[in-house]
Amino acid sequence: MSKATRLSPTTKIVAYGFLGLWLIMAAFPFIWTLWGSFKVEGDFFSKANWANSLFGTLTITETGGSFTGDGYYGAWVQEEFWRAALNTFIVCVCVVTISLTCGTLGGYALSRSTYRYAFWFLLFALMFRAMPPLTLVSGYLLPFFEWNLWGHLSTTIIVLVAINQPFTLWMLHAFFKNIPKDLDESAMVDGCTRFQAFRHVIIPVMWPGVITTGLFSFLLAYNDFAVTTMLLSKENQTMVPKLVSFLGTTQTKGNVMFAVAAVVSITAPLFVMIIFFQKQIVSGLTAGAVKG
Amino acid sequence: MKHSSFFWFVLPSALLMLTFIAFPIVSVVTQSLYQEHEQVIIEVENCGPFGCTVSESVDQEATAALREAQPLGQWAGLEIYKDRNHLAFAEVGEAWTSSVSMRDFAGTLMNLPFYDAIAFTLTYTAIVTPLTIIFGFLIAIGVNAVARAMRGPTIFLSLLPMIVTPIVGALVLFWMVDARGVLGAGLQWLADDPNLSVKASTPLMWIMLMVYGIWSSAPFAFIVYYAGLQTVNTDTLEAAMIDGATRWQRIRYVVIPHLVPLTTFIALIQLMDNFRVFEPIVSFSAQAHARSLSFAIFNDLGGETRLLSSAAATSVLTIIGVAILLSPVLVRTWRDFGKAR
Numbered sequence: 001m002s003k004a005t006r007l008s009p010t011t012k013i014v015a016y017g018f019l020g021l022w023l024i025m026a027a028f029p030f031i032w033t034l035w036g037s038f039k040v041e042g043d044f045f046s047k048a049n050w051a052n053s054l055f056g057t058l059t060i061t062e063t064g065g066s067f068t069g070d071g072y073y074g075a076w077v078q079e080e081f082w083r084a085a086l087n088t089f090i091v092c093v094c095v096v097t098i099s100l101t102c103g104t105l106g107g108y109a110l111s112r113s114t115y116r117y118a119f120w121f122l123l124f125a126l127m128f129r130a131m132p133p134l135t136l137v138s139g140y141l142l143p144f145f146e147w148n149l150w151g152h153l154s155t156t157i158i159v160l161v162a163i164n165q166p167f168t169l170w171m172l173h174a175f176f177k178n179i180p181k182d183l184d185e186s187a188m189v190d191g192c193t194r195f196q197a198f199r200h201v202i203i204p205v206m207w208p209g210v211i212t213t214g215l216f217s218f219l220l221a222y223n224d225f226a227v228t229t230m231l232l233s234k235e236n237q238t239m240v241p242k243l244v245s246f247l248g249t250t251q252t253k254g255n256v257m258f259a260v261a262a263v264v265s266i267t268a269p270l271f272v273m274i275i276f277f278q279k280q281i282v283s284g285l286t287a288g289a290v291k292g
Numbered sequence: 293m294k295h296s297s298f299f300w301f302v303l304p305s306a307l308l309m310l311t312f313i314a315f316p317i318v319s320v321v322t323q324s325l326y327q328e329h330e331q332v333i334i335e336v337e338n339c340g341p342f343g344c345t346v347s348e349s350v351d352q353e354a355t356a357a358l359r360e361a362q363p364l365g366q367w368a369g370l371e372i373y374k375d376r377n378h379l380a381f382a383e384v385g386e387a388w389t390s391s392v393s394m395r396d397f398a399g400t401l402m403n404l405p406f407y408d409a410i411a412f413t414l415t416y417t418a419i420v421t422p423l424t425i426i427f428g429f430l431i432a433i434g435v436n437a438v439a440r441a442m443r444g445p446t447i448f449l450s451l452l453p454m455i456v457t458p459i460v461g462a463l464v465l466f467w468m469v470d471a472r473g474v475l476g477a478g479l480q481w482l483a484d485d486p487n488l489s490v491k492a493s494t495p496l497m498w499i500m501l502m503v504y505g506i507w508s509s510a511p512f513a514f515i516v517y518y519a520g521l522q523t524v525n526t527d528t529l530e531a532a533m534i535d536g537a538t539r540w541q542r543i544r545y546v547v548i549p550h551l552v553p554l555t556t557f558i559a560l561i562q563l564m565d566n567f568r569v570f571e572p573i574v575s576f577s578a579q580a581h582a583r584s585l586s587f588a589i590f591n592d593l594g595g596e597t598r599l600l601s602s603a604a605a606t607s608v609l610t611i612i613g614v615a616i617l618l619s620p621v622l623v624r625t626w627r628d629f630g631k632a633r
Contacts, residue, residue: 163313
């Protein structure tokens with residue numbers, strides 16, 4: 001470590017203390033909810049003593065054990081959360097595949113064109129990126145009702161892909177800029193067409209960028225609430241709108257624990273994703289800023 | 293790249309964006325100029341033993357047929373924009389003449405749904421954006437100062453609040469600050485008030501929403517700054533130290549100038565995201581205390597009666613807001629690109 005970055009003990013203590021505080025703020029809510037999801041409602045929301053949720057006093061009296069899977073059973077089996085999970089899976093796979101297919105083609109072209117319209121194209125994409133999804137949704141509803149497109153998974157998939165496009169284009173554009181132009185140009189000198197050069201020279205080397213962009217497309221589709229809640233019919237709901245519907249119906253039934261179990265179920269895949277793809281996520285977040 | 297190959301390469305993306313982003317904007321503008329059909333009223337004469345009475349009733353069939361024939365509704369011009377739920381010209385004018393003070397006027401204005409929504413959205417954006425940037429910067433400096441082995445786990449845990457679904461993240465926080473949750477109990481103990489409830493208080497609700505906003509987007513600022521810190525020139529830092537610069541001076545005069553371009557980038561993304569704040573309001577069920585523009589649209593679209601025209605008018609006003617918000621950035625980008633070419 002160089003001399004300039006060495007720290008005095010006090011600075012070190014301040015730095016560690018601040019970071020420790022932040023880490024507790026970042027992680028504690030999730031650990032707390034995971035722990036509480038195996039308790040009964042009387043413990044998770046404890047009127048008597050907050051420590052009940054730690055030791056599960058009521059859970060023991062109500063179920064016999066200090067942990068219970070009732071919330072999960074109620075959500076997944078009774079309320080058919082598995083259907084929503086399946087729908088989310090379909091939506092995510094389709095959105096990622098389609099947005100990457102369109103995005104790589106577009107991003108590649110944008111990174112190679114030297115004309116001014118490529119810049120305008122990107123600027124328009126940036127403006128589209130700023131549109132709140134709900135303003136667009138209020139434009140879809142009437143035409144979708146009129147043409148009987150409302151409620152289907154396929155409609156939602158296409159809409160999510162489109163809303164995703166500006167971001168995908170910007171990101172892939174930045175990645176393709178980093179692939180040297182000489183690579184595909186020399187292929188074209190050897191007689192390839194533009195598409196053949198893309199197919200045989202660019203595609204084999206583009207995967208790191210595509211995987212990173214794919215992760216963010218996945219997140220957008222997985223985390224979306226505005227579009228899925230407005231455009232999907234009840235039986236086609238994905239996980240997030242389903243969770244919100246639990247909040248409405250189950251609070252009256254006194255079964256908030258279904259929602260807690262659903263929250264944990266939605267978070268778990270994301271957690272696994274960060275474990276495996278932390279590097280790609282970090283590089284994706286910085287791609288636009290540092291390189292571009 | 294040749295024009296024709298460029299055209300074919302971007303065609304799928306361009307078509308998607310035109311159909312599902314550009315066209316809906318047009319559709320929203322059109323819809324906002326129409327209003328729902330009134331119900332068709334027919335007069336029915338009922339003759340009984342005590343003479344005839346004329347009663348009015350709704351002709352369901354004719355109403356349905358009319359709605360079928362003209363789904364957009366009837367032409368309304370700018371009426372929707374002027375009504376009480378949007379710009380409320382009449383109400384604002386009246387408040388202006390009748391209010392005794394600016395405070396009074398502002399109070400009346402805040403009772404109008406649209407002005408209430410815009411006030412919350414702007415306050416949220418104006419407070420959350422700078423605090424996110426500052427907080428993210430502090431975390432980045434902190435991570436940069438600790439031992440290398442600790443950095444990986446720190447980044448891993450820091451990513452959680454950002455990656456997690458907004459609805460889920462907000463719910464997790466909301467359950468904890470519930471009066472029966474652990475943080476809620478802590479707050480009551482701190483304030484020494486057993487009846488304190490975030491759900492019941494407007495200022496506390498606003499604060500909680502903003503805390504959520506900072507909590508969920510600070511990791512983004514942190515990651516970008518952290519990457520930027522790796523590229524700070526150590527020679528410059530050492531030179532500054534030899535010249536007698538304190539740690540703070542080194543940060544102020546070497547590190548911060550290096551990070552300014554990144555700050556523009558973070559600010560741009562954060563402005564766009566904070567202006568569309570919506571999910572936490574759903575999760576916190578905060579609609580009684582705080583409504584954003586997006587939430588107003590959601591509210592109009594949901595429910596039994598879908599108020600398409602009202603939602604469309606709010607959408608158009610929101611889009612205008614986004615355009616105003618982004619205009620300095622767009623002008624700047626345009627100039628920078630102009631120089632680069």
